Amino acid sequence: MKKVMLLLLTGMFLFWNNVQAQEPGLTAVKILQGVDDVTNAPKDQNMSIKITLIDKDNKEELRELVMMQKGYDKRLAKFISPASQKGIAFLSLPEDVMYLYLPAFKKTRRIASHVKNTKFAGTDFTYEDMEAKMYSEKWIPELIKKDDKLYTLQLTPKKDVKTDYSKMIMEVRTDNFYPVKIAHFDKGNTLVKVMIREQIEKENGYWISKNYQMEDLKGKHKTKMMIQDVKFDSGLTDETFTERYLTR
Amino acid sequence: MNKSNLAAQMFSAILLTVSSLQAQENSVLTGIKWNGYIQTDNRMQIDNNNSFSWQEYRLDLKAEVNPVEKAHFYSEIWLRSFQFPSVQNTTDLQDKDNTSPLGLDLREAYFDIYGFIDDDLDLRIGRQRIAWGKGDRLNPTDNLNADELEDIWDFGRHLGSDGITAKYYMSDFTLSGVYIPIFNPALLPAGQLASAMSSAMDLPGELSVGSSVESIQLPDNNFKDGVTAGMKLSNQIFNFDYSLSYVYGRDDFPALEGAIFKATSDPNIIGIETRLIYPRIQVAGVDFAGSVTDIGLWGEAGVFFPDKVKSTLDMSELGMGVQESVSVDNEPYIKYVIGADYTFKNGIYINGQYLHGFIHERGSDNLENYLMFGIEKKIMNDKIKIIPVSGGIEIKDFDDIKNNYGYVFAPEFYYYPVENTEIMLSIRIVDGKDTTMFGRIKNTDELCLKFNYSF
Numbered sequence: 032m033k034k035v036m037l038l039l040l041t042g043m044f045l046f047w048n049n050v051q052a053q054e055p056g057l058t059a060v061k062i063l064q065g066v067d068d069v070t071n072a073p074k075d076q077n078m079s080i081k082i083t084l085i086d087k088d089n090k091e092e093l094r095e096l097v098m099m100q101k102g103y104d105k106r107l108a109k110f111i112s113p114a115s116q117k118g119i120a121f122l123s124l125p126e127d128v129m130y131l132y133l134p135a136f137k138k139t140r141r142i143a144s145h146v147k148n149t150k151f152a153g154t155d156f157t158y159e160d161m162e163a164k165m166y167s168e169k170w171i172p173e174l175i176k177k178d179d180k181l182y183t184l185q186l187t188p189k190k191d192v193k194t195d196y197s198k199m200i201m202e203v204r205t206d207n208f209y210p211v212k213i214a215h216f217d218k219g220n221t222l223v224k225v226m227i228r229e230q231i232e233k234e235n236g237y238w239i240s241k242n243y244q245m246e247d248l249k250g251k252h253k254t255k256m257m258i259q260d261v262k263f264d265s266g267l268t269d270e271t272f273t274e275r276y277l278t279r
Numbered sequence: 280m281n282k283s284n285l286a287a288q289m290f291s292a293i294l295l296t297v298s299s300l301q302a303q304e305n306s307v308l309t310g311i312k313w314n315g316y317i318q319t320d321n322r323m324q325i326d327n328n329n330s331f332s333w334q335e336y337r338l339d340l341k342a343e344v345n346p347v348e349k350a351h352f353y354s355e356i357w358l359r360s361f362q363f364p365s366v367q368n369t370t371d372l373q374d375k376d377n378t379s380p381l382g383l384d385l386r387e388a389y390f391d392i393y394g395f396i397d398d399d400l401d402l403r404i405g406r407q408r409i410a411w412g413k414g415d416r417l418n419p420t421d422n423l424n425a426d427e428l429e430d431i432w433d434f435g436r437h438l439g440s441d442g443i444t445a446k447y448y449m450s451d452f453t454l455s456g457v458y459i460p461i462f463n464p465a466l467l468p469a470g471q472l473a474s475a476m477s478s479a480m481d482l483p484g485e486l487s488v489g490s491s492v493e494s495i496q497l498p499d500n501n502f503k504d505g506v507t508a509g510m511k512l513s514n515q516i517f518n519f520d521y522s523l524s525y526v527y528g529r530d531d532f533p534a535l536e537g538a539i540f541k542a543t544s545d546p547n548i549i550g551i552e553t554r555l556i557y558p559r560i561q562v563a564g565v566d567f568a569g570s571v572t573d574i575g576l577w578g579e580a581g582v583f584f585p586d587k588v589k590s591t592l593d594m595s596e597l598g599m600g601v602q603e604s605v606s607v608d609n610e611p612y613i614k615y616v617i618g619a620d621y622t623f624k625n626g627i628y629i630n631g632q633y634l635h636g637f638i639h640e641r642g643s644d645n646l647e648n649y650l651m652f653g654i655e656k657k658i659m660n661d662k663i664k665i666i667p668v669s670g671g672i673e674i675k676d677f678d679d680i681k682n683n684y685g686y687v688f689a690p691e692f693y694y695y696p697v698e699n700t701e702i703m704l705s706i707r708i709v710d711g712k713d714t715t716m717f718g719r720i721k722n723t724d725e726l727c728l729k730f731n732y733s734f
Contacts, residue, residue: 086660092698114314114733115699128515137410141520141568143575145622153661193573195624218624252660275401275448279351279393 059172062182065208066201067165071103073237075267079260082154087251094152096256105272106163116152122277123162127193132277139274148195155224155245155254159194170199180205204231209238223249235263310346315339315355316733325706325724332471332725333430336360354388387439399448406439409457411511411524412579413568417634417651419581419614420524420564423457423509425531426465426638431472432689432707434638438463440507452514459507462498464557465531475720476639482549489548490541495533495555519569526564529557530585532639535606537591540599549597558607559586573621580615585641612636612643627656637716647716648674664693673715685711685718703729 082094095111109120118134129142147158166172169192176183186199200214209231215224224247228240241258270276315338322333336359343353359382371377389405412418416435424437442459468476482488498504507528514521533555541550566579588607595601614636622628630653636646651671657664667690675683691705705727711718 084660113699114316115701117314117733137408141570143570143573143620145570145573145575145620148624149622149626149628150661250660273448275446275453279391 057182059174059184060167062174062184062203062208063167063170063172063186063201066203066210067103067167069208069238070210071165073100073263075099075101075264077262077265077267078258081257081259083255083257084154085253085255092153094154099267099271100163101267101269101272102163103165104163105269106161107272107277108161110152119152120277121151121158121161122272122274124272127162129158129162130274130277132274139277144193147193155247155250155252157195160226160245166201169194172201175200177205181211207231207238209240211240223247234261237263311342311344313340313342314734315341316731318729318731320727320729322725322727325726326722331363332723333727334360334362349393351391351393352389353391355386357384357386358382359384385439395445397447401446401448403444403446406441407444408437408439409442409444409509410437411509411522411564411566413520413522413566413577414579414616414634415577415618415630415632415651417616417632417638418566418579419616419636420522420526420562420566420579422526422528422560422562422564422581423459423507425463428468428476428638429466431468431475438466442507452512455509455511455513457507457509459528460502460505461500462505462507462529462557463531464495464497464533467532471723472720475716485547486549487547488551489543489545490550492550492552493555494553496536496557498529498557517569518571519567521567522565524562524564524566526562528560528562530560530607530641531557532641534558534588534641535590536588537593539593540597542596556588558588560584575620576618578615578617580613582611582613583641584611585609608642610643612641612646614640614646625656627654629654648677650674662695664691664695666691666693671717673711673717675712675715682712683714685709685715685721687717699733701729701731703727703731 076099078098080096080098082096084092084094092113094113094116096108097111098106098108100106104123104125106123107120110116110118118132120132122130122132124130127144127147129147130139131142132139142158147162149157151158151161166186169189170186171189172184172186174182175185182203182205184201184203186201188194188196188198195217196215197218197220198216200212200216201210202212203210209228211228211231213226214222215226217223224245226243226245228243230242231238231240233239239258239261241261242255244253244255246253318335318337318339320333320335320337321331324330324332338358339355340358341353341355343351345351361380361382364378364380366372366377375381385406387406387408389403389407392402392404394400395402409423410418410421411423412420418435421435421437423442424440427436427438430436440459440463441461442457445456447454447456467473507526509524509526509528511522511524534557535553536556537554539552541552543550561584562581563584564579564581566577568575568577570576585607587605587609590604590606592602592604614634616632616634618630618632620628620630632649632651634649634651637649640646649671652668653666653670654668655664655666669690670686670688673685674680675685687707687709689705689707691703694702694704696702707723707725707727709717709723710721713719
């Protein structure tokens with residue numbers, strides 16, 4: 032009898048666990064919140080990133096970037112190489128405030144919204160793509176497909192959100208809510224860019240994709256970002272994410 | 280030892296010293312980071328038998344190190360071969376300064392201390408560029424460093440100044456204070472381009488100048504006379520950054536304090552001896568940058584309060600006595616710039632600025648109006664940048680535009696063949712009426728080729 036009870040309890044636990052991750056009633060909003068929670072889980076992140084630009088002839092160019100993030104809405108990125116871009120730094124703050132530091136001019140420039148949809152330092156990421164953000168704050172999700180491994184969400188921008196994308200299709204892992212693929216559509220509803228996140232690993236208790244790629248389908252150009260080194264919860268302060276530190 | 284040898288030897292000494300220090304393990308300099316670029320800049324006049332008008336080969340070297348977490352050293356040096364051999368006789372051929380001119384230019388060399396005394400106070404000591412203002416390379420509030428007009432087409436270039444800058448960060452406010460003990464005059468354009476920034480002196484009757492002697496009086500190098508100081512308060516409100524600033528300094532362009540007109544054996548030709556000084560000036564400034572809808576907007580204004588400079592014109596040798604006039608009036612005047620930019624969905628970027636009062640213009644009656652503009656587009660995954668429309672229009676008098684306009688039109692083509700490499704080809708066409716800045720250099724149309732490699 033005890034064995035039967037144990038089996039029953041084990042079965043119930045497994046069923047409940049499965050429902051937790053693949054709950055039929057799990058709403059699109061909750062899934063997207065799950066995405067935000069898992070991608071912004073660390074208190075702060077400090078990463079060294081190797082960027083590879085690949086053109087349609089498979090010619091490659093390399094860049095190196097240091098990126099720091101605190102919470103979900105503060106991010107600072109600084110180029111280490113190539114030499115022509117060394118020292119260029121980008122700061123993303125809450126409420127769509129972004130700054131760019133150009134060492135050649137010794138000036139920090141506030142980025143106007145028209146710049147946000149231009150390429151970030153020659154990569155296939157735009158300034159909008161690079162900003163620190165919570166998807167659930169800016170996008171309305173709709174669950175359009177699910178299977179054992181993936182939820183597929185369609186995201187449309189909330190009213191008053193400025194974006195160049197009319198919608199995004201996001202594929203999210205059911206086991207940990209990590210987004211693995213995001214298809215970006217322009218205002219004409221044409222698929223223009225696809226971001227793929229690979230090598231998703233758990234490090235120091237946090238899920239992270241150590242290898243992600245943005246492909247510009249029209250330009251036939253790709254940008255790969257490989258995380259070389261990452262530190263979580265190292266105690267970055269708010270002062271790090273200011274113009275003062277941007278210029279250092 | 281001639282100047283070029285000295286420059287080369289100094290440069291070698293710096294390199295050797297740094298290299299040897301760098302080689303020492305555990306030295307703070309083991310963490311030194313080097314980078315820079317090499318740039319060639321050749322310009323050929325379209326008229327004038329296709330003469331080369333500019334030749335510059337520049338090696339830029341930057342070094343920086345953080346010896347400890349709260350300190351930072353930065354320096355930037357140019358080693359340049361600039362302009363052309365200048366030889367008059369065989370003796371000149373023995374001087375390398377004449378056969379292959381070479382120069383060393385310490386652009387910046389400063390030391391930062393972060394959190395000096397107070398966590399919110401940063402200090403920068405040494406030669407530094409202090410770039411104030413939000414305008415695009417034309418900044419009426421950028422008055423701490425002396426103007427560097429060696430290349431008048433490189434708007435906004437300034438010399439570094441030896442001084443101290445302190446920045447105090449208080450919540451959303453930043454308060455900057457600058458102290459520069461020694462005055463530096465502006466570097467003026469040379470040769471034909473000098474006429475862009477000076478107008479001819481009107482002489483009575485048929486008189487013309489045979490010989491002229493100038494003497495320039497720099498302010499004394501003491502606490503009172505040499506000082507340039509400034510303060511700036513910066514903050515953000517809504518979608519805009521803004522600053523209020525004040526500078527107590529000197530005009531870096533000289534003003535006439537006196538002239539003696541000398542008679543010569545020819546009654547129609549005179550000699551002139553002039554005395555020039557650098558008058559005190561105070562500038563109160565305001566600037567802003569932000570965006571309205573999707574359009575980037577910026578502006579800045581400087582209210583200039585010059586000290587009055589009376590000039591004495593001694594024409595007694597010409598039988599016209601001694602006259603007094605005012606070469607710099609103490610009436611305040613305002614220079615301002617307002618600009619906007621926008622990037623279209625297809626990637627075309629446009630930028631326009633309206634400027635009242637160019638760098639060298641002084642006094643409310645002498646400030647002219649300029650519209651500067653540019654349109655650019657990057658193609659082929661940023662391998663090529665085209666600027667088909669770039670230049671400026673100058674209007675001296677809106678009531679008589681037909682006789683008071685000038686313009687410069689300078690389309691540019693950039694090609695980035697491999698990483699860190701830039702090749703720029705451009706043509707510059709300048710025209711206008713003689714009353715205008717551009718009109719005075721209308722015969723200087725050029726074809727320019729620049730090559731830049733960063734390392």
